[in-house]
Amino acid sequence: DTAVSQTPKYLVTQMGNDKSIKCEQNLGHDTMYWYKQDSKKFLKIMFSYNNKELIINETVPNRFSPKSPDKAHLNLHINSLELGDSAVYFCASSQDGLAGGGNEQFFGPGTRLTVL
């Protein structure tokens, strides 16, 4: 009964390919996120969706396109992969609007993408 799951766990691919990473949460949360953790372990938000609507879109190349078919899923599609895209990508979810704030973000296990 994993709360936030991602597939695949590892992804090795060639430059120029197109790939997708899937994320699902069974917590009933309204908001989902994608983060990128680079080789120096720096964690940076890429996108956030609330009830299938894009609310955060950081300065990410437009080769990256998130898709939210429903509020339990947020997939990340990457076109024309580049060497610099190699990183660990984390999905997360949270329930906003809780009284008192402090909504915790629950993270998935990560997808390690290696671009050769």
Place this chain on the structure above:
Amino acid sequence: AQRVTQPEKLLSVFKGAPVELKCNYSYSGSPELFWYVQYSRQRLQLLLRHISRESIKGFTADLNKGETSFHLKKPFAQEEDSAMYYCALRETSGSRLTFGEGTQLTVNP
């Protein structure tokens, strides 16, 4: 724009020694501060948040608005505390979390 700074990328202590992981922030509003931990080969998980004022696994963190700091402390470190620790700030409105660069804590036997 908000910013979170963790000045130490690496921190190494011996078991039983006190440990303090530093976190400073800059934000014009009233922030919410969190500490997240990532154990080896595991997902990020929430360790504690400033509004709860709780102690988790012996760790505490106090929000000091005057110094804009939210340092994480533990009086006696254990080997199982070895992990990557991230300080994070949430804006007053919205759900965005801004993370610090992270501090890799190693507790030696």
